[in-house]
Amino acid sequence: MQEKYLPSDIERAAQTKWAASQIYRASDDSDRPGYYCLSMFPYPSGKLHMGHVRNYTIGDVLARYHALRGFNVLQPMGWDAFGLPAENAAIANNVPPAAWTYANIDHMRTQLQALGFAIDWSRELATCKPDYYRWEQWLFTRLFEKGVIYKKMASVNWDPVDATVLANEQVIDGRGWRSGALVEKRDIPMYFFRITQYADELLSGLDKLPGWPERVKTMQANWIGKSVGVRFAFPYQLPPPSPLEGEGRGEGGEVENGQLWVFTTRADTIMGVTFCAVAAEHPLAARAAADNPALAAFIAECKQGSVAEADMATMEKKGMDTGFEVTHPLTGEHVPVWVGNYVLMSYGEGAVMAVPAHDERDFGFAQKYGLPINQVIDLPPSPTGGGGAGGEGAFSTDAWQEWYGDKIRGRCVNSGKYDGLGYDAAVDAIAADLEKLGLGEKKIQFRLRDWGISRQRYWGCPIPIVHCESCGDVPVPAEQLPVVLPEDVVPDGSGNPLNRRADFVHCACPRCGGAARRETDTMDTFVESSWYYARYACPDFAGGMLDARADQWLPVDQYIGGIEHAILHLLYARFFHKLMRDEGLLASDEPFANLLTQGMVVADTYYREAADGKKTWFNPADVELRDGVAILKTDGAPVIVGGTEKMSKSKNNGVDPQALIDAYGADTARLFTLFAAPPEQSLEWSDAGVEGAHRFLKRLWKLAYEHVQGGASTAFAGGELPDAAKTLRRQLHQTIQKVGDDIERRKQFNTAIAAVMELMNALGRLEGTDAVTRSVRQEVLEAAVTMLAPMVPHIAEALHAELRPGAAMAWPVVDESALVQDEIELMLQVNGKLRGQIRVATTAGRTAIETIALASEAAQKYLEGRPPKKVVVVPGRLVNIVP
């Protein structure tokens, strides 16, 4: 055995051995129970970053642990290969996105292999390959024919200078990232998945996912946002039609029949409506603007800026009167209609009733524009003389108070026949009255919107539709799939280059054979990542999207990925699973049985700002801190310190793990990322501590080396032990218990590692070279090496081979008899404060413990002869004496 721990040698040897024996190939027909362990596949951005290392190390620990416990483990890997960064790289370096992507994949695959993950590489897939995306296109055409996919207009960010659609990320302070031009919203036709049709099932299905973190389920439930409310209309008569015809959009309000429809969850406040607000895109707004230039200008202003909801929600709330009035359906009063920049056309009806007295946003809006605020809800008087007019302050139009919006305690006032009713009764009565008038009904509304998947970009999966003058939108027939994306294209940032590829665009209509145009939009890359987990079960199946092996492996037993995917990716994947189920491709309802959401790896960001506001981001590795000032190493000049953010390409704050692997080896890199923080917590990157992880491995190697040098030994198998060895054995079996629990149930690896470290510290202190002591040392080392094998597989492989040549590794079993203790120490508290310890027999009962505690020196001191008021005994823990 080598005296020194040489990571590069043992890692190369172990990886060579694993590759040759193909031991990580999952068997499609095995007697052993299957365990499908999946980590979110990476976007091939160029190099692995620490987030990847963390994600795949966590997955590998769970995969290897289950393999050691006898499962037939499937841990696949692939590439989320379509996406925006490839186009950005193409613009910057004049390389085709395809070539860039394939080169990145090759490099990152090498890096993953160097980390020694137990991956079944025979199932590798890349979403940009036609043999993958052809099935996505196939499913698209099926869903299109079923009506699950439909076409409608939707807003995008339009850069008028580059003449291109921008991603939200590419809009910085309302301007295009490259051109600096003011971005405007533009309506274009897009294809949508009818995810709202599955809203109820996506919501109720969360209850069937006990293996998901509560916070993720809460976020998804809130995102779906089921609310029960009332949809109703304000009738109106338009003023004489202007010569310019308003451009109706079909969605939302209906100009023709003279009814402005709104949705509200607060129908109980309907008598307090003092105005209505419509989105800038609402047909009524367009109609009003036709002969009102000021309003037209305001609407144009509303159309500036990005479509991102965060921007919409944080901007200053502005509005303008349309001059139109609608009729309140219950009071018959005239209600003015305003255009509000905060009303979203894509949510509900694109119009809202405004009750300034009882909605905080409406309140602020009414105050700003001097609109009336009419109180219609009050709190019932409380016994303490409270109530709206009492304890919590009287209603006042000067300042908003929390209770104005209280739908639990509030009662209707100033509301005619509804006075005195609480929320439920009022909503019921009002909905019934509206229904009698034919002007409304109760309705369930979801916040969730249909999923628009059209992207005006080149590097994505082509949407398999052909546009024909006579036949309309025709899906490409299955036998003509895949619609192959040409891979020799270099985008230049001005629009979608596919539009300029005549060979791609011009085609024959599959229905009539006439000349037609191929759709040049590509799909949202979330589509590819919504079903890859299923394709891993049968990546080689050429006869269809999935075969029977999908049901054999699915649902995924353990899915691991970043918390940033808590909503979108995970919701889309759940939705897609149901789509595939309803196509008869799968039997299960949910894709992922257990979910581990790893915290982000975050790092500081550094940048400089050019005169035109453009920011250049610098990697933390190129920045150093001198006297508290961040300095760029290359030029010695200061840089601005940004926030601590998730490592990303756009902020250039990714830490390259390669240097770590080169200097210390893969095992140290793995051990350190696991030890630095529990998986669910975010990990703030710092180099400190890497040394410690490496030192531990060296120490482990040394302990094993010294033991092996003493000659062959076999693990302790029973008999009498000296006290020191007996104590160590007890610690060993406690550790086995803890490590198993930490990995399997708690999924917290830092504490598992700490427990083994403690065990090794204790082993180092054990003296004696007699055979029985050596046998305990052998037992401890074998078990420790095996328990560490999921985390640091290379060194474990090497050490196990030295400790038990030729034997297979098997997870250690807890010896209950080793855990038995005669005496334990209890903490002694007086009035909740720690004042001493007492030793009692493990078998001692409550009264015996109490007697010992009261007789103790500490108790005597604080009781001063008085009898205690109370004695609390917590078995196995402590005694608290209340004097």
Next chain:
RNA sequence: GCCGGGAUGGCGGAAUCGGUAGACGCAGCGGAUUCAAAAUCCGCCGCUGGUAACAGUGUGGGGGUUCGAGUCCCCCUCCCGGCACCA
């Protein structure tokens, strides 16, 4: 703005069901070894007072429940993630 999280020594973190706060590791300090250094080994290490025993205090801030609160409840501050075209 809305939704979801988080905050514990100089630092990363531990405390699993309300029961010893600071495990394990990093950094630091002292010592051993060495011609010297690296590596390694041993010891100390929340803060305040005290030579010490010990006492007080301490888990972002304020209040509460409890024999007992880092953990539960209410309010607040700051930080992070998501917000539908980054993935």
